[in-house]
Structures are given as structure tokens and as C-alpha cells.
Amino acid sequence: xxxxxxxVTENPDLSFAILLAVSVYSFFAITEPLFFTHxxxxxxxxxxAVLGLVGLAxxxxxxxxxxxxxxxSNAALAAVITVRFTDSxxxxxxxxxxxxxxxxxxxIQGYFIAYLRIRAIVLTVGTLMLLRGVALFAAEEKxxxxxxxxxxxxxxxxxxxxxxxxxxxxxxxxxxxxxxMTYTRYGREIYAIGGARKEAxxxxxxxxxxxxxxxxxxxxxxxxxxxxxxxxxxxxQALGLQHLLLAGTVAAFIGGVSILGGKGGxxxxxxxxxxxxxxxxxxxxxxxxxxxxxxxxxxxxxxxxxxQTGSRVFExxxxxxQLLQDVDRRRRILADKIAQVRRSPG
Amino acid sequence: xxxxxxxxxxxxxxxxxxxxxxxxLVIVMVSLFLxxxxxxxxxxxxxxxxxxxxxxxxxxxxxxxMAIGLTFVTLSxxxxxxxxxxxxxxxxxCFATLMxxxxxxxxxxxxxxxxxxxxxxxxxxxxxxxxxxxxxGAVQGALIGLGGNPIVVTLGAAGLFxxxxxxxxxxxxxSYRRPHGAEWLGTGSFIGDIPNITVAFILIAIVAELxxxxxxxxxxxxxxGANRAAGRATGHENFGMAIKCCIxxxxxxxxxxxxxxxxxxxxxxxYFSSEFGSSGDMTIMVIAxxxxxxxxxxxxxxxxxxxxxxxxxxxxxxxxxxxxxxNSGARVLAVGLMIVFSIIVFALVRRGSRAVE
Numbered sequence: 001x002x003x004x005x006x007x008v009t010e011n012p013d014l015s016f017a018i019l020l021a022v023s024v025y026s027f028f029a030i031t032e033p034l035f036f037t038h039x040x041x042x043x044x045x046x047x048x049a050v051l052g053l054v055g056l057a058x059x060x061x062x063x064x065x066x067x068x069x070x071x072x073s074n075a076a077l078a079a080v081i082t083v084r085f086t087d088s089x090x091x092x093x094x095x096x097x098x099x100x101x102x103x104x105x106x107x108i109q110g111y112f113i114a115y116l117r118i119r120a121i122v123l124t125v126g127t128l129m130l131l132r133g134v135a136l137f138a139a140e141e142k143x144x145x146x147x148x149x150x151x152x153x154x155x156x157x158x159x160x161x162x163x164x165x166x167x168x169x170x171x172x173x174x175x176x177x178x179x180x181m182t183y184t185r186y187g188r189e190i191y192a193i194g195g196a197r198k199e200a201x202x203x204x205x206x207x208x209x210x211x212x213x214x215x216x217x218x219x220x221x222x223x224x225x226x227x228x229x230x231x232x233x234x235x236x237q238a239l240g241l242q243h244l245l246l247a248g249t250v251a252a253f254i255g256g257v258s259i260l261g262g263k264g265g266x267x268x269x270x271x272x273x274x275x276x277x278x279x280x281x282x283x284x285x286x287x288x289x290x291x292x293x294x295x296x297x298x299x300x301x302x303x304x305x306x307x308q309t310g311s312r313v314f315e316x317x318x319x320x321x322q323l324l325q326d327v328d329r330r331r332r333i334l335a336d337k338i339a340q341v342r343r344s345p346g
Numbered sequence: 347x348x349x350x351x352x353x354x355x356x357x358x359x360x361x362x363x364x365x366x367x368x369x370x371l372v373i374v375m376v377s378l379f380l381x382x383x384x385x386x387x388x389x390x391x392x393x394x395x396x397x398x399x400x401x402x403x404x405x406x407x408x409x410x411x412m413a414i415g416l417t418f419v420t421l422s423x424x425x426x427x428x429x430x431x432x433x434x435x436x437x438x439x440c441f442a443t444l445m446x447x448x449x450x451x452x453x454x455x456x457x458x459x460x461x462x463x464x465x466x467x468x469x470x471x472x473x474x475x476x477x478x479x480x481x482x483g484a485v486q487g488a489l490i491g492l493g494g495n496p497i498v499v500t501l502g503a504a505g506l507f508x509x510x511x512x513x514x515x516x517x518x519x520x521s522y523r524r525p526h527g528a529e530w531l532g533t534g535s536f537i538g539d540i541p542n543i544t545v546a547f548i549l550i551a552i553v554a555e556l557x558x559x560x561x562x563x564x565x566x567x568x569x570x571g572a573n574r575a576a577g578r579a580t581g582h583e584n585f586g587m588a589i590k591c592c593i594x595x596x597x598x599x600x601x602x603x604x605x606x607x608x609x610x611x612x613x614x615x616x617y618f619s620s621e622f623g624s625s626g627d628m629t630i631m632v633i634a635x636x637x638x639x640x641x642x643x644x645x646x647x648x649x650x651x652x653x654x655x656x657x658x659x660x661x662x663x664x665x666x667x668x669x670x671x672x673n674s675g676a677r678v679l680a681v682g683l684m685i686v687f688s689i690i691v692f693a694l695v696r697r698g699s700r701a702v703e
Binding site for chain 2: 259301
């Protein structure tokens with residue numbers, strides 16, 4: 001009990017995320033009789049496979065103090081490439097090609113961001129449009145479709161009650177990235193350039209390596225998400241998947257990242273994504289139209305941002321008033337001393 | 347050292363200045379680009395005709411007006427609003443609903459209503475739309491001004507506004523009957539054969555440029571954008587500035603929504619998402635215009651004149667590609683390449699001219 005209390009005070013963001021996830025889940029579990037079943041659990045994990053990847057990618061980017069807006073376009077490109085070439089090259093080859101392209105795009109983005117020293121939003125809003133054009137080009141402005149539906153069937157096979165090949169892959173990805181971020185030097189460099197970039201650069205960390213790693217992982221995750229969506233549904237659209245950005249950002253922020261960077265982690269990303277999935281799936285039970293789900297997500301994001309910004313403003317004002325008090329106190333002490341010196345003879 | 351100064355007392359001419367200020371890479375890239383554009387203009391059939399020039403400017407007008415509004419936000423150092431098309435979607439639903447509302451019909455129930463009745467209907471719908479758009483802008487501006495990240499705030503607000511618009515219209519097409527007062531703005535023309543929307547674009551561009559150059563407000567925008575700390579020290583907090591700029595951007599988006607609704611006599615929340623232009627997404631198109639025009643995304647540098655020229659430039663390239671028979675994929679690709687190109691060029695120019703952080 002004592003240790004739990006200690007852990008909660010040590011990790012306020014993570015415990016808030018867990019609290020939110022548990023309360024959303026229990027709300028729907030109590031109001032909807034079908035929610036608390038194995039099948040719904042499987043459905044939630046299936047959604048987790050895609051959204052989790054996007055949430056993970058955005059979490060890493062925000063930890064590094066940047067944000068990758070091109071994630072939806074990158075995913076759409078990967079989906080189009082996989083679906084288009086599955087018939088001619090086989091699913092595995094098409095998948096590998098798509099992942100290689102997505103990762104390369106990420107690496108190029110990271111390199112340019114570090115080399116030109118621009119903010120990632122500036123570049124990624126450009127690549128958002130560029131990649132959409134490439135995807136339209138690759139799909140020849142059509143909706144591409146699979147003809148062989150054994151692959152979608154394989155990807156959604158049920159294993160171990162809750163999991164499928166796709167979600168197992170994603171869980172493995174989460175574990176790997178989590179280990180990478182916590183236990184390697186490169187992972188800690190990413191935290192460093194996010195939390196205190198000037199200090200990190202001054203202490204000799206190059207901007208290039210962490211940036212390239214972050215955007216490579218982000219591109220890979222986006223590509224994998226796109227591949228999973230494309231192969232699972234058997235179709236892909238070049239202009240689709242743009243809603244992923246909002247849902248992924250909500251997941252990342254619930255998971256406890258700070259817009260200033262350097263905070264948050266992979267566990268938070270997982271919990272944030274699960275919360276969003278609970279909400280999504282629960283709203284589906286209530287026959288909520290898709291645009292209303294988007295609206296709830298938007299409101300959720302605004303609330304989280306308001307909470308974060310409010311606490312930051314509050315802390316700033318606290319620190320400021322503390323500083324002013326300190327200055328006043330010291331000035332008083334100084335004035336007293338001066339008065340003493342003046343009063344003393346000689 | 348003093349002889350060298352004495353030997354070359356003449357001021358550097360334009361070519362020397364360009365060679366001094368920009369790296370060779372930038373010069374080569376820009377001139378290559380201009381060459382391609384010029385060659386395209388000369389070798390494309392029917393490109394250099396008065397009719398086509400009118401078409402280009404009319405195509406640029408709608409996105410251009412929105413981009414001019416967004417320029418204020420960008421210049422004040424608040425990046426950009428990712429909710430431009432959602433504000434427009436909310437506004438177009440609001441406008442169309444009010445145009446078709448029973449209580450808002452001022453003429454006789456049957457037969458053609460008088461012009462004054464049409465104008466009254468239009469004005470009421472227009473003003474209410476503007477008020478609602480201003481509220482939407484002010485909410486976002488307040489959140490941004492309090493210190494929220496503009497990208498994340500407007501991403502959330504985009505979902506919110508789109509949801510409100512869909513919920514209001516039940517995700518259906520809202521249409522209203524002809525004739526109506528918005529036709530004049532959408533498709534009419536009162537100066538010869540120049541469409542009114544083109545005239546509106548030019549007027550808004552001129553007014554915005556004058557406001558930015560010659561009014562106190564315009565200078566405050568530049569100050570807050572260029573150096574936020576200096577702005578705060580001189581009493582110009584970003585809070586008020588963000589609210590004002592977001593309201594300007596939202597009102598411009600609402601104006602575009604009204605004009606577009608006047609063209610098609612109906613409204614749907616997806617008008618600005620899928621069916622508009624070649625890009626498929628109006629927000630990104632508007633941001634593209636601001637960037638291609640050469641405004642600094644970090645704020646404090648740029649002008650609405652650049653934005654207007656950027657709009658006309660993108661529209662020109664798009665037009666040229668349409669005339670040469672390119673599909674939408676290639677056109678979106680071209681706009682994307684233009685954005686990335688301008689980002690890289692301006693980043694290189696900045697690196698050359700100023701010490702890196």
C-alpha cells in the first residue's frame with residue numbers, strides 16, 4: 001500500500017491515465033451488458049492494433065518536442081502500396097516494400113528537420129500533402145482492392161482469446177520500443193532533445209541522430225498501421241486515414257505526454273490508446289454516428305489540453321509569486337542591514 | 347584593409363546582392379523553377395488568354411481569401427489553424443440553414459420575392475454566420491493565447507466544429523430555393539465580366555495589406571510574431587493578439603463558406619473536405635498557400651501580399667497542369683512538392699542570412 005502511494009505520487013500522469021481508462025471501461029461495462037465480454041475485448045484489441053501504432057508514433061514525436069502531421073498520409077501511402085502490389089508480388093513482399101518506403105520517408109523527414117533546423121510541423125505539413133499526392137499517383141486516383149481474401153482472413157484469426165496476428169505484432173512493437181526508450185542511450189537522447197534541447201545540444205548530443213531515429217520509428221509505425229488497415233479491409237484509398245491524426249494525438253496526450261516534450265512513455269501511450277478504444281467501442285454500442293465520435297474525441301483533446309495548460313500557467317504563477325516574495329524578503333533583510341549599519345556609530 | 351574599401355566604393359548592384367545574400371543552391375533551384383514555369387506558360391495552348399487569366403484568379407479567390415485570414419495567425423507567431431475547413435463547414439451549415447429557415451423569408455409565400463426581401467434574408471443569415479464564426483475563432487484564440495499549442499488546440503477544435511456542423515445538419519445536404527441573395531456574391535458580376543468573388547478577393551487582399559502595413563494593429567501583429575518576449579515587455583500579450591487573429595481567420599473562412607454556398611445554393615459539412623478543388627483537403631491547401639507565398643511559419647516575417655501571390659501562383663500551376671491533361675494525383679503531388687521546396691529554400695535562406703539559434 002505504501003509502495004503504491006509512493007508510485008502514484010511519483011507518476012501522477014500515468015496514474016491519471018490509468019484512472020481515466022478504468023473509469024471509461026467500467027462506465028461502459030456497467031451501462032452496456034455486452035461490453036464486458038471476450039468478443040468486445042477482441043474487438044478492442046483489433047482497434048488497438050492500428051490506433052496503438054499511431055499513438056506510439058505520436059508519443060515518440062511529442063517526447064522529442066515535435067509533432068508528425070504527415071502520419072495519416074504516410075499510413076495511406078503504405079496501405080495503397082501494399083494492397084496494390086499484393087496480387088502481383090505476394091503479401092509479404094508488398095508489405096516489406098511498403099514498410100521500407102514508409103521508414104525511408106521517416107528517415108528523410110528526420111534528416112531534413114535536423115539539417116535545416118526547422119520545426120517538424122512546418123516540414124510535415126508539406127509532406128502531408130506531398131505523400132497524399134504520391135499515394136494518389138500510386139493508386140491512380142482509384143480505390144485499390146484485393147482479389148484474394150485469404151490474407152484478411154489470416155490477419156484477423158483469433159488467437160489466445162483476445163489477440164490476432166496483427167495485434168500480436170503491435171504488442172511486440174510496443175515492447176521493443178519501450179525497451180529501446182528506457183534502456184538504451186539513444187532512447188534517452190530522445191528524451192533529452194525533447195525536454196531540454198538547448199542543454200542537450202550544449203552537452204554534445206547531436207540533433208541529427210535522435211531526430212532521425214524518432215521519425216524513422218514514426219514512419220515505420222505509420223506504415224505498419226497502414227499495412228494492417230489495408231490488408232485487413234482488403235481496400236485502400238489514397239485520401240483515407242486522415243482521422244488517425246486526431247485519435248492518435250488524443251491517445252498520446254491522455255497517455256501523459258507534455259507538449260513541451262521530454263515527458264511520457266510507451267506505457268502511457270498504450271493506456272491512452274486503450275482509453276480511446278474503450279470510448280470508441282463503447283460509443284459504437286450506443287449507435288453513435290462517426291462524426292459524433294470525432295466530436296467527443298475533439299472535446300476530450302481540448303479538455304486534456306486545457307488541463308495541461310492550466311496546470312502549467314498555475315505553476316508558472318506560483319513560481320513567479322514565490323520569486324517575488326523571495327525578492328521582497330531579501331530586500332527587507334538588506335534594508336534592515338543598511339539601517340543597522342547607519343544606526344551604529346562610526 | 348582600408349584600401350579595399352576605397353577601391354570598391356560603389357554599392358553592389360542587384361545581381362551582386364543576390365549572389366552575396368543567397369547560396370548558389372538556392373539561386374539554381376529558384377531559377378530552374380522559374381524556367382520551367384515560363385516554358386510551361388509559353389508552350390501550353392490557350393494558357394495566355396484573357397479568359398484563362400480570369401479563370402486562374404477566380405480559382406485562387408476562395409482559397410486565397412481563407413489564406414489571407416490565416417496569414418494573420420501565422421504572422422502573429424501562432425503557426426496555423428488546422429481547423430480552417432471545419433470552421434468553414436460549420437459556417438456553411440449555419441448560413442444555409444438560416445437562408446432556408448421559415449422565419450427568415452420576408453417576401454410573399456408564392457411568386458418571386460422582391461429584391462429587398464432577398465437582401466434582408468441574406469443579410470440576417472450572413473451576419474449570424476459571421477457572429478458564430480467569430481465565437482468559434484475566439485474560443486480557439488483564447489485557448490491558444492493561454493499557452494495551448496496551436497496545432498493541438500485546433501486539431502481538437504476541428505473535431506468539435508465538424509461534429510457540431512454534422513449534428514446540426516443531420517449530416518444531410520441543406521439546400522434553399524433560388525433566387526436568393528447570395529447568388530450575387532457567388533456567381534454574379536458587376537464590373538464587366540469579372541466575377542464578384544474575384545473582386546472580393548482583390549479588395550480583401552488590398553485591405554489586409556493596408557491594415558498590416560499602416561495600422562497600429564498590423565504592427566502589433568508583426569511585433570508579437572517576431573519577438574514574443576519583447577511584445578510582452580511592451581504590453582502586447584499574445585492572449586489578445588491570438589484571439590484577434592483567430593477571429594480574422596475564422597471570419598475569412600466564413601466569408602468563403604457563404605460565397606461557396608451562394609454558388610451551389612446548398613450546404614454540406616463535407617463540401618470543404620472532399621469535393622473542393624483538386625487537393626481533397628482545403629485546410630492543407632490554405633496552409634500550402636501561406637507557405638508557398640513565402641511567409642515565415644515562425645511568425646513576424648511575411649505579408650498578405652505574398653499570400654495572395656502564392657494563391658495565384660498555385661492556381662496558375664494547377665491550371666497549367668489541367669490544360670496539359672494531368673490527373674488529380676499529379677496535381678496534388680505538384681502542390682506538395684511546391685510546399686516542401688519553399689520550406690527548404692526559405693530554411694536555407696534563413697540559415698545563410700542569420701546565425702542559427
